[in-house]
Amino acid sequence: MNQCVNLRVKILLLAGVLLLCLSPVSATDRIAIDPVPGDLMAGSIIEFTGTTTLPEGTTLQYEFSRKETGNGSVRYGEYSGTGGIIPVEKGAAGLIWKVPILTEGYAPADYVFRIGKEGSGDRVSVQVRLASGAGTPVPMPVATARSICAEFKSPVYVSPGGAFIVRTAPDLNTRCNILAKGDPLAMTIATSSGSHVGIWITSASPVTRYTRFQMISADGSGTAVYDLPNTTEWKSGQYFIYVVEGGKALKVLPDEKEPSAYLAVDVLETKLKTYEKQNPYQKYMILLEEPVINLNEIPDAVSGTPVEINGTTNLNAGTLLDIGVFAADIDRPKQPAFALAGVPVADGTNGYGSWHAVIDTSGRSPGEYIVKVRNGSVEATRLMVLYDSLYEASASSDGTLVAKTYDVDPKAKTVITGTPAGKDGLPADPWIPVIACSAGVICLGVIVSTLRKK
Numbered sequence: 352m353n354q355c356v357n358l359r360v361k362i363l364l365l366a367g368v369l370l371l372c373l374s375p376v377s378a379t380d381r382i383a384i385d386p387v388p389g390d391l392m393a394g395s396i397i398e399f400t401g402t403t404t405l406p407e408g409t410t411l412q413y414e415f416s417r418k419e420t421g422n423g424s425v426r427y428g429e430y431s432g433t434g435g436i437i438p439v440e441k442g443a444a445g446l447i448w449k450v451p452i453l454t455e456g457y458a459p460a461d462y463v464f465r466i467g468k469e470g471s472g473d474r475v476s477v478q479v480r481l482a483s484g485a486g487t488p489v490p491m492p493v494a495t496a497r498s499i500c501a502e503f504k505s506p507v508y509v510s511p512g513g514a515f516i517v518r519t520a521p522d523l524n525t526r527c528n529i530l531a532k533g534d535p536l537a538m539t540i541a542t543s544s545g546s547h548v549g550i551w552i553t554s555a556s557p558v559t560r561y562t563r564f565q566m567i568s569a570d571g572s573g574t575a576v577y578d579l580p581n582t583t584e585w586k587s588g589q590y591f592i593y594v595v596e597g598g599k600a601l602k603v604l605p606d607e608k609e610p611s612a613y614l615a616v617d618v619l620e621t622k623l624k625t626y627e628k629q630n631p632y633q634k635y636m637i638l639l640e641e642p643v644i645n646l647n648e649i650p651d652a653v654s655g656t657p658v659e660i661n662g663t664t665n666l667n668a669g670t671l672l673d674i675g676v677f678a679a680d681i682d683r684p685k686q687p688a689f690a691l692a693g694v695p696v697a698d699g700t701n702g703y704g705s706w707h708a709v710i711d712t713s714g715r716s717p718g719e720y721i722v723k724v725r726n727g728s729v730e731a732t733r734l735m736v737l738y739d740s741l742y743e744a745s746a747s748s749d750g751t752l753v754a755k756t757y758d759v760d761p762k763a764k765t766v767i768t769g770t771p772a773g774k775d776g777l778p779a780d781p782w783i784p785v786i787a788c789s790a791g792v793i794c795l796g797v798i799v800s801t802l803r804k805k
Contacts, residue, residue: 435615513631527702555589602626661707679719
């Protein structure tokens with residue numbers, strides 16, 4: 352009996368060991384974070400390190416965010432957190448990982464650092480506090496006379512002592528850094544003659560995983576021009592552009608083996624900070640959006656009068672819009688009853704452009720029309736209602752009611768206008784009162800005659 356029990360116990364133990372071997376071990380069991388110093392200062396570069404049992408080259412994903420957010424998400428402006436991916440490396444004592452975090456622009460507060468295997472929901476975390484650094488400025492974005500965009504200002508950062516000037520077209524401050532996909536963005540750099548300029552573009556989100564580098568040179572007058580690549584196929588979101596003044600040599604260059612390898616914002620900035628004195632840089636941000644046109648509601652109008660329409664768009668100023676007005680009747684040919692081409696977009700407010708146009712409805716019959724405003728494949732539509740001037744309510748000069756009566760042609764089913772109007776509710780036809788009075792006298796005579804007979 353004891354042998355049977357022992358056999359069962361051994362079988363159960365063996366099954367348990369087998370299950371442990373087959374079941375996946377969570378990332379939190381295989382990643383450790385080294386102790387973090389308690390004197391971290393905002394504005395400095397802090398480095399999180401640790402060990403792991405994961406194989407060399409395994410991709411780890413990290414987030415660094417203010418404790419209040421609770422989910423490690425990255426907010427626009429990056430002043431409350433960041434994120435990225437790093438590989439597991441082979442160190443002297445085993446497999447290690449390192450994450451440098453540049454806290455330039457971060458307010459003193461409690462922050463949480465999380466890290467785990469990419470694609471896994473398991474994370475290990477540690478809470479740290481950033482104190483105000485002595486003599487370290489913490490840039491707080493403010494609205495300027497040129498910008499009402501608060502934290503969405505450009506440039507986001509300028510190296511101290513940098514002597515070069517960057518201008519963007521369109522002005523990113525006017526548009527609160529908003530850029531529609533496919534729209535051009537040009538950067539003109541004024542620097543020393545023949546100087547090398549490096550342009551880095553990297554996505555704020557590790558999900559987008561986009562990094563691009565290009566080196567340009569200033570001409571004899573010290574001018575270098577960079578045009579943003581076509582962004583039509585890019586993912587929407589937040590991107591950062593770094594303009595690096597390299598002089599005779601740029602210190603930070605892409606990996607020769609993987610020139611397009613993704614570099615997280617903090618990883619790239621840590622590299623740039625190392626050589627900031629030799630290669631000062633300026634940092635810009637763009638919020639890439641799907642192109643959109645907004646058409647405001649169109650009030651009902653009298654047929655034959657001009658109708659003003661307006662709206663907003665995230666397309667660049669100077670973009671030309673086409674307007675078409677179509678009859679709403681589906682049985683009619685789809686040719687516009689009215690067309691207007693080349694309506695320009697102007698800079699508006701809150702980062703969006705504005706536009707307006709006037710539709711001439713002369714000769715247009717009353718009814719419903721579809722108004723379409725478009726640029727390429729981007730389109731907005733609204734319903735426009737035109738009504739006959741007969742139904743236009745106009746106030747009388749002396750405050751009395753003006754009533755109008757018209758005849759209707761039974762065959763053509765059209766209103767016959769031209770009949771004079773009468774005031775104070777009086778009929779327009781002068782014979783109507785006479786007929787009414789005669790009818791009253793006759794009725795009164797009949798009543799009196801009946802009473803006499805009784």
